[in-house]
Amino acid sequence: MSNTRKDWTTNEIRAIYDKPIMDLVFQAASTHRLHHDPNVVQVSTLISIKTGGCPEDCGYCPQAARYHTGLEGNDLMSVQTVKAQALRAKASGSSRVCMGAAWRNVKDGQEFDQVLEMVRTLNKLKMEVCCTLGMITENQAKRLAEAGLYAYNHNLDTSEDYYKDVISTRAYQDRLDTIDNVRKTNVTVCSGGIIGMGESIDDRINMLVALSSLEPYPESVPINALVAVEGTPLAEQEPIAIWDMVRMVATTRIIMPTTQVRLSAGRTEMSPEGQAFCFMSGANSIFAGDKLLTTPNPDINSDMDLFKSLGLKAQAPFVKKSQPETVEADSSKLEAIGEKPKWTRPEHTIERNELSRTVKE
Numbered sequence: 052m053s054n055t056r057k058d059w060t061t062n063e064i065r066a067i068y069d070k071p072i073m074d075l076v077f078q079a080a081s082t083h084r085l086h087h088d089p090n091v092v093q094v095s096t097l098i099s100i101k102t103g104g105c106p107e108d109c110g111y112c113p114q115a116a117r118y119h120t121g122l123e124g125n126d127l128m129s130v131q132t133v134k135a136q137a138l139r140a141k142a143s144g145s146s147r148v149c150m151g152a153a154w155r156n157v158k159d160g161q162e163f164d165q166v167l168e169m170v171r172t173l174n175k176l177k178m179e180v181c182c183t184l185g186m187i188t189e190n191q192a193k194r195l196a197e198a199g200l201y202a203y204n205h206n207l208d209t210s211e212d213y214y215k216d217v218i219s220t221r222a223y224q225d226r227l228d229t230i231d232n233v234r235k236t237n238v239t240v241c242s243g244g245i246i247g248m249g250e251s252i253d254d255r256i257n258m259l260v261a262l263s264s265l266e267p268y269p270e271s272v273p274i275n276a277l278v279a280v281e282g283t284p285l286a287e288q289e290p291i292a293i294w295d296m297v298r299m300v301a302t303t304r305i306i307m308p309t310t311q312v313r314l315s316a317g318r319t320e321m322s323p324e325g326q327a328f329c330f331m332s333g334a335n336s337i338f339a340g341d342k343l344l345t346t347p348n349p350d351i352n353s354d355m356d357l358f359k360s361l362g363l364k365a366q367a368p369f370v371k372k373s374q375p376e377t378v379e380a381d382s383s384k385l386e387a388i389g390e391k392p393k394w395t396r397p398e399h400t401i402e403r404n405e406l407s408r409t410v411k412e
């Protein structure tokens with residue numbers, strides 16, 4: 052990746068973030084045009100292949116078993132169901148599918164084998180296949196790569212400091228280690244975060260420092276606005292102002308010029324004009340479809356209307372990188388090696404996470 056700085060400091064990024072909006076958006080739009088077609092937006096569809104019942108305590112997440120969010124969970128979907136959903140997504144203009152599982156980490160065995168089969172099947176549909184399955188080892192990353200995975204999503208979510216206030220069941224370093232494992236393959240990295248969780252501006256900036264100093268930085272960076280779900284510890288968070296999203300998107304674009312910046316969760320709260328401002332500021336990807344993983348998303352018709360009004364076109368698959376090859380299960384030279392990875396179990400507790408658990412029980 053040329054034309055890329057690795058040494059952005061907190062102060063430099065903060066100075067960009069704090070610029071007057073007109074200057075910030077102009078700089079971001081100018082950077083954007085050097086590396087991307089400003090009228091093309093990549094469209095992804097999420098498929099929740101395993102919903103709810105997660106053992107983790109991420110304070111934002113409706114899928115954590117310990118919070119009572121009224122969510123109906125399900126076991127791992129069949130390959131055929133996932134294929135049918137992916138075909139529908141493709142027919143409505145998506146070039147990428149992202150399969151999400153409410154897991155802390157991947158465990159070798161029948162379920163992972165089934166996910167590998169999903170990757171093989173969707174790659175044959177000529178769509179970019181992405182997975183977000185929690186923490187993975189190097190061997191698991193290699194097996195996903197061999198099945199034809201295009202991208203792995205694993206968000207840093209916030210700064211290392213604030214992470215300890217949001218999650219106590221794993222550490223920031225576990226996230227970095229998983230990203231490292233993905234980087235040992237040719238699978239691209241998708242990693243970003245959430246704003247609106249009560250973090251400070253400096254937390255947002257420090258997350259951007261962490262992302263931009265990865266070598267290389269992620270090929271895509273999702274920027275989510277918190278979807279505050281009743282029953283989670285963060286249910287009472289106030290929605291963010293659109294200008295916070297614009298600042299975050301624009302700053303991400305300026306410091307990681309070649310990345311795909313994805314306008315992710317939170318679009319139902321944004322006006323068409325707010326979203327257009329984000330595209331102007333360098334966002335060039337969205338999640339489409341009326342559901343994210345478990346929460347609502349704008350319906351496809353309103354997104355298509357927005358694209359039409361703005362003259363935006365959906366990006367074809369494999370524009371940024373060629374389609375990976377798929378090795379069939381019976382020709383694979385890789386197998387489960389029965390590792391017992393030492394993912395962290397931090398010692399700290401988070402009062403608001405504990406509180407939300409006991410109050411609801």
Ligand code: SAM
Nearest residue numbers: 111112152153154183184185206275277278316
């Ligand atoms: N379990 C895996 C993990 O945590 O990496 C994969 C699925 S998890 C739901 C993927 C991402 O969804 C999280 O890292 C977080 O960024 C995002 N997310 C979850 N709940 C959210 C919410 N309420 N609002 C915004 N983003 C959310």
Ligand code: DTB
Nearest residue numbers: 151183273315316343344345346
């Ligand atoms: C990402 O950064 N956002 C997506 C995707 N990657 C996996 C998930 C958003 C989830 C929002 C809450 C929900 O629908 O459960």
Ligand code: SF4
Nearest residue numbers: 105107109112115153
């Ligand atoms: Fe589980 Fe992922 Fe939700 Fe955390 S974000 S509770 S790990 S599904």
